[in-house]
Structures are given as C-alpha cells and as structure tokens.
Amino acid sequence: MxxxxxxxxxxxxxxxxxxxxxxxxxxxxxxxxxVDTLEESQYKVSRHLKVLQEAGLVVGSKKGRWxxxxxxNNQVHFQDxxxxxxNYISSDILHKDLERLKTRLAKRVNNQCISGxxxxxxxxxx
Amino acid sequence: MxxxxxxxxxxxxxxxxxxxxxxxxxxxxxxxxxVDTLEESQYKVSRHLKVLQEAGLVVGSKKGRWxxxxxxNNQVHFQDxxxxxxNYISSDILHKDLERLKTRLAKRVNNQCISGxxxxxxxxxx
DNA sequence: ACAACATATGCGTTTATTTGCATATATTTT
DNA sequence: AAAATATATGCAAATAAACGCATATGTTGT
Numbered sequence: 001m002x003x004x005x006x007x008x009x010x011x012x013x014x015x016x017x018x019x020x021x022x023x024x025x026x027x028x029x030x031x032x033x034x035v036d037t038l039e040e041s042q043y044k045v046s047r048h049l050k051v052l053q054e055a056g057l058v059v060g061s062k063k064g065r066w067x068x069x070x071x072x073n074n075q076v077h078f079q080d081x082x083x084x085x086x087n088y089i090s091s092d093i094l095h096k097d098l099e100r101l102k103t104r105l106a107k108r109v110n111n112q113c114i115s116g117x118x119x120x121x122x123x124x125x126x
Numbered sequence: 127m128x129x130x131x132x133x134x135x136x137x138x139x140x141x142x143x144x145x146x147x148x149x150x151x152x153x154x155x156x157x158x159x160x161v162d163t164l165e166e167s168q169y170k171v172s173r174h175l176k177v178l179q180e181a182g183l184v185v186g187s188k189k190g191r192w193x194x195x196x197x198x199n200n201q202v203h204f205q206d207x208x209x210x211x212x213n214y215i216s217s218d219i220l221h222k223d224l225e226r227l228k229t230r231l232a233k234r235v236n237n238q239c240i241s242g243x244x245x246x247x248x249x250x251x252x
Numbered sequence: 253a254c255a256a257c258a259t260a261t262g263c264g265t266t267t268a269t270t271t272g273c274a275t276a277t278a279t280t281t282t
Numbered sequence: 283a284a285a286a287t288a289t290a291t292g293c294a295a296a297t298a299a300a301c302g303c304a305t306a307t308g309t310t311g312t
Contacts, residue, residue: 013270017131031290041272044272064288267298276291278287279289281287282286
C-alpha cells in the first residue's frame with residue numbers, strides 16, 4: 001500500500017503534474033529546459049523532480065553537465081494507468097507550458113540542451 | 127487544473143484509498159458498514175467520505191437514517207481512468223478490508239443496513 | 253415527546269508538505 | 283586552476299492536511 005500511496009502522492013501537486021504533462025510530450029528534457037518551460041525556480045523544479053523520481057515515475061540520465069529526465073517507461077499496470085489519466089487533463093496552464101516547451105526545445109543544437117542563459121531565462125525570475 | 131488536482135489529492139490518503147477500493151467491490155455501502163470494515167472511527171470515515179464526495183468520486187444517497195455511498199459512475203475519462211488505476215492496487219490491508227466487508231454486509235436484512243451495534247462494533251474502538 | 257441511533261462538523265492540536273534562500277557538488281570551458 | 287554553468291540539498295519558515303474530541307443535526311421506534 002505504501003508504495004502505491006507514494007506514487008499517488010507524487011501526483012498530487014501542481015508543479016509535478018505540469019512536469020509529467022510536459023514529459024508526456026517530449027522524450028528527454030533537461031532541468032533548465034523544464035525551469036524555463038514552467039517559469040518556476042530551479043530549486044523548486046529540482047525538488048519536485050526528485051519526488052517524482054523517488055516515486056519511480058521519472059528517470060534522469062546524466063549526460064555531461066546536464067541531466068535529462070523522461071518518463072519511466074518500465075512500469076507496471078498501476079503506474080501505467082495513472083500516467084494515462086494525466087494525459088486526459090486539459091488545462092490552460094498546460095497548453096501554455098507546451099508552447100514554451102516548444103520554443104525552448106527549438107533552441108537546442110544537435111538535439112542537445114544549450115549552455116548559458118537563454119532569452120527566456122531572466123523572465124523565469126520575473 | 128484545480129479540479130483535476132482536487133481529484134488527485136482526494137486519492138492521496140490511505141483511508142480514502144481503502145474506501146474507494148471497498149466501494150469498488152460493493153454497490154452501496156452505508157457509513158457504519160464502512161466504519162466496521164475499516165476499523166476506523168466514525169468521524170474519520172465521515173470526513174474522508176466528504177473529501178471524496180467533494181472531489182466528485184463518490185455520491186451518497188440518504189435512505190432513512192442511513193446514507194449509502196457508492197462510486198460516482200457518472201464520470202468522464204479522467205476520473206474513470208483514475209478509478210481504474212485504483213483497481214490495480216494489491217495490498218494486504220485491502221484484502222483484509224474485503225473480508226470484513228463481506229462479514230459486515232452478510233448481516234444486512236432485506237439488503238438493508240442493520241440498526242444498532244454489531245459484534246464488530248465495539249472492536250472498532252479497540 | 254423521548255431515547256437510541258446514524259451521520260456530519262467546528263475547532264484546536266499535531267503532523268506532513270512545500271517554499272525560499274543559501275550553499276554544496278559536479279562538470280565544462282578558458 | 284579559476285570562472286561559469288547545471289543541478290541538488292540542508293534547514294528554517296510558511297502552508298496545508300489530518301486527527302480527536304465533543305457536539306450538532308436529523309431519523310426512527312416506543
């Protein structure tokens with residue numbers, strides 16, 4: 001029961017839902033790209049990613065100085081079903097996130113996250 | 127988003143999961159039957175039922191002095207998918223709940239919840 | 253009308269979660 | 283080696299949930 005509860009609890013927070021919805025749209029996204037997409041602080045994103053990782057819903061793989069996160073596809077029924085449910089969420093904020101995600105990913109070079117501040121970056125800290 | 131979050135949050139608590147799992151097994155169950163099944167206090171069960179009701183996952187219908195609760199079948203994709211996920215939870219505590227539920231429901235007369243304390247009742251308050 | 257019963261709720265306390273800041277660790281570039 | 287960048291984390295403060303008790307509301311049977 002505890003394990004299931006951990007997974008469900010990991011879903012019950014706004015930022016984490018946004019992260020999952022985002023990862024549903026792109027294969028591998030690194031932390032700074034998520035930060036720019038959500039327009040949230042780096043430590044906030046980092047914390048929430050950790051919660052999702054501990055629940056086993058996402059996995060991160062380090063490549064150089066970046067850590068790319070993606071949905072953990074190695075799941076059983078329960079997790080699978082839960083993630084499917086997330087797909088049915090339709091919300092203005094998620095649509096806007098998706099727009100910003102596209103913009104941010106378009107800046108990649110050789111399909112790698114770019115270094116340094118992007119134009120959006122400073123906006124993230126309004 | 128808020129509405130989805132409310133639903134997800136309503137799932138992220140042990141007692142509420144137990145209630146949903148229980149209602150997945152029986153059509154209409156009244157509060158005292160749930161109390162005996164979960165071996166939790168009446169006010170605790172009552173509170174949690176309210177949270178589930180506010181999230182729209184369960185509905186209660188009053189019949190005389192009893193209120194029978196059941197899953198809200200009048201759902202859209204998201205809720206439906208979420209409730210399906212709950213069905214995949216396999217846990218010792220849920221199995222035991224199911225045993226006690228059977229015992230308790232067997233005491234019904236004319237398929238109606240019985241009045242007064244049952245043998246189990248006092249145990250509920252150990 | 254009264255007693256017994258079924259369920260809900262107000263409120264203060266406890267417990268859990270999230271936030272923000274500062275800072276740590278690790279990697280890359282110069 | 284120093285500077286810049288990417289990500290993570292310890293800790294205290296703020297916020298949110300859950301709990302327990304007592305009690306309220308409504309129903310039924312006598």
